[in-house]
Amino acid sequence: MTKFGYVSVEDYVPLVGEFAESLVKGKIFATKCKACGKEYFPPREECICLNDEMEKIDLDTSAKLVSYTIIHVPPESHSTMAPYIIAIGEFPNGLKTMAHLVGVTSMDDLKIGRPMKLVPQTLENERIVYKFVPA
Amino acid sequence: MNKVVVASATMTPFTDHYDRDIRDLASEAIRDIFRKTEIERSAVDGLVIGSMASMSFTNQGNLGALIASENNLNSASFTVEAGEASGQAALRAAYSLIKSGMHETVLVLGLEKVTDIVKLPEILSVVNHVNMDSRWEADIGLTLASSWAMIAKSHMSQYGITREQIASVAVKNHYNATFNPFAQFKSKLRIETILRAPALASPLTLFDTCAAADGAAAVLLTTEEKAKSFTDQYIHVKGTGLAHGTLRIAERDRLYSIPAIKKAAKDAYEMAGISPSDIDVAEVHDSFTIAELIALEEMGIFEPGQSGPATEDGRTKKDGDRPINTSGGMKARGYPFGAAGIAQVVEIYEQLLGIAGERQVADANIGVTQALAGTGGTSVVHVFGTA
Numbered sequence: 013m014t015k016f017g018y019v020s021v022e023d024y025v026p027l028v029g030e031f032a033e034s035l036v037k038g039k040i041f042a043t044k045c046k047a048c049g050k051e052y053f054p055p056r057e058e059c060i061c062l063n064d065e066m067e068k069i070d071l072d073t074s075a076k077l078v079s080y081t082i083i084h085v086p087p088e089s090h091s092t093m094a095p096y097i098i099a100i101g102e103f104p105n106g107l108k109t110m111a112h113l114v115g116v117t118s119m120d121d122l123k124i125g126r127p128m129k130l131v132p133q134t135l136e137n138e139r140i141v142y143k144f145v146p147a
Numbered sequence: 148m149n150k151v152v153v154a155s156a157t158m159t160p161f162t163d164h165y166d167r168d169i170r171d172l173a174s175e176a177i178r179d180i181f182r183k184t185e186i187e188r189s190a191v192d193g194l195v196i197g198s199m200a201s202m203s204f205t206n207q208g209n210l211g212a213l214i215a216s217e218n219n220l221n222s223a224s225f226t227v228e229a230g231e232a233s234g235q236a237a238l239r240a241a242y243s244l245i246k247s248g249m250h251e252t253v254l255v256l257g258l259e260k261v262t263d264i265v266k267l268p269e270i271l272s273v274v275n276h277v278n279m280d281s282r283w284e285a286d287i288g289l290t291l292a293s294s295w296a297m298i299a300k301s302h303m304s305q306y307g308i309t310r311e312q313i314a315s316v317a318v319k320n321h322y323n324a325t326f327n328p329f330a331q332f333k334s335k336l337r338i339e340t341i342l343r344a345p346a347l348a349s350p351l352t353l354f355d356t357c358a359a360a361d362g363a364a365a366v367l368l369t370t371e372e373k374a375k376s377f378t379d380q381y382i383h384v385k386g387t388g389l390a391h392g393t394l395r396i397a398e399r400d401r402l403y404s405i406p407a408i409k410k411a412a413k414d415a416y417e418m419a420g421i422s423p424s425d426i427d428v429a430e431v432h433d434s435f436t437i438a439e440l441i442a443l444e445e446m447g448i449f450e451p452g453q454s455g456p457a458t459e460d461g462r463t464k465k466d467g468d469r470p471i472n473t474s475g476g477m478k479a480r481g482y483p484f485g486a487a488g489i490a491q492v493v494e495i496y497e498q499l500l501g502i503a504g505e506r507q508v509a510d511a512n513i514g515v516t517q518a519l520a521g522t523g524g525t526s527v528v529h530v531f532g533t534a
């Protein structure tokens with residue numbers, strides 16, 4: 013079974029397992045509180061309003077580049093990948109997340125506000141993550 | 148109500164203690180307290196330890212029982228963890244134990260043994276997973292350096308500060324450390340050396356941050372009444388504040404400000420009845436150069452955007468008009484995570500008592516310490532005074 017994350021050891025957590033399965037099918041879900049309507053990405057199983065009835069919703073994966081950095085000295089888990097780019101992207105619903113930015117071909121791809129898209133990417137060892145690509 | 152004072156303070160040198168384990172470092176600091184302070188060990192009824200990651204670094208937990216028994220302390224003993232802010236969080240816990248009347252005299256020990264892990268990437272992994280959202284941010288290979296790099300870029304574009312101004316923090320802290328016999332680095336550092344060093348995460352280089360170090364620092368907290376029975380060398384703990392921000396950096400509204408610092412400082416100042424202009428000397432979190440600049444602005448010592456120019460102009464040097472990190476800070480005094488927050492108190496203790504030697508700031512009556520976990524997960528601020 014495909015696991016979520018580069019090194020995460022939490023594959024027994026149901027939400028994370030379902031998230032990984034969904035990524036394998038090419039879908040990225042957020043969660044939404046059935047009581048107050050607040051949306052969460054990365055997904056959560058309980059809302060800050062104290063309600064814990066959540067529904068899965070498709071994330072609009074278009075995002076704008078908020079900030080990025082190029083990592084030259086990585087932690088042990090990413091030692092073979094450096095240098096790599098990590099970016100913060102903001103989605104149309106106002107939520108922001110952080111992920112690797114891949115497929116950059118020019119400095120234009122690194123302009124603040126540049127449209128990006130969040131996509132699943134399969135890694136070795138039956139693992140899967142999400143990454144930004146220029147849109 | 149009890150007035151809480153710091154009645155003794157000490158630290159080991161901060162460096163790569165390759166030949167000493169976590170027990171040796173703890174014992175050295177504790178034994179020094181009892182050698183130079185006229186107090187019986189039996190009078191110490193509490194031991195609070197601030198340590199960030201002793202399990203990951205040394206495979207040892209429950210430091211309270213270990214250190215208390217190895218040093219013949221018959222005290223209530225436990226460890227406080229708040230990421231990189233663990234030392235200052237332990238101080239706050241000890242303060243409240245005395246203030247509540249539950250304990251009279253509490254030893255606060257900051258402790259970290261890092262270099263048992265010799266590979267930097269493995270140390271980074273521990274630091275990242277302690278101080279970041281492990282599942283959603285640390286997992287992707289984000290580092291604190293890359294987080295601070297994004298914050299630096301944001302601060303530069305918001306306020307127009309220069310890369311050289313950011314680097315001038317490290318130059319200043321290395322200068323201050325040349326006067327500190329306990330500092331890890333007692334050599335001056337040039338701006339060019341920082342800018343030309345290997346990149347960590349653009350725009351920050353290897354010399355914008357600290358080296359790995361081990362060490363311990365200890366302060367003795369007690370009531371003013373008790374302190375008077377054995378010493379006249381004490382300073383007052385006048386205020387404490389602790390606040391948090393989102394652990395995930397992506398969720399912050401702005402990258403160039405850190406609200407947790409502002410909130411912790413506001414609470415501590417209010418409790419102490421001071422304003423930022425009253426501060427004579429401060430030890431602030433400078434795990435990365437940019438962190439010190441933002442701390443000084445959130446603490447109200449400079450207006451937003453002004454700490455870079457002020458540092459470049461020498462105003463924060465030990466002999467400037469707003470002396471900051473007279474010890475050399477984490478950058479040059481050394482940064483064994485949990486120990487660093489207590490070492491900050493050691494410096495303020497010496498400054499306020501007028502025993503800081505060549506580092507002494509003139510007329511120091513109010514001193515402040517500020518700690519930070521990650522890039523704003525937790526901040527802790529304490530205010531100290533001569534009266």
Ligand SMILES: [Zn+2]
Pocket residue numbers: 045046047048049050059060061062063
């Ligand atoms: Zn809700």
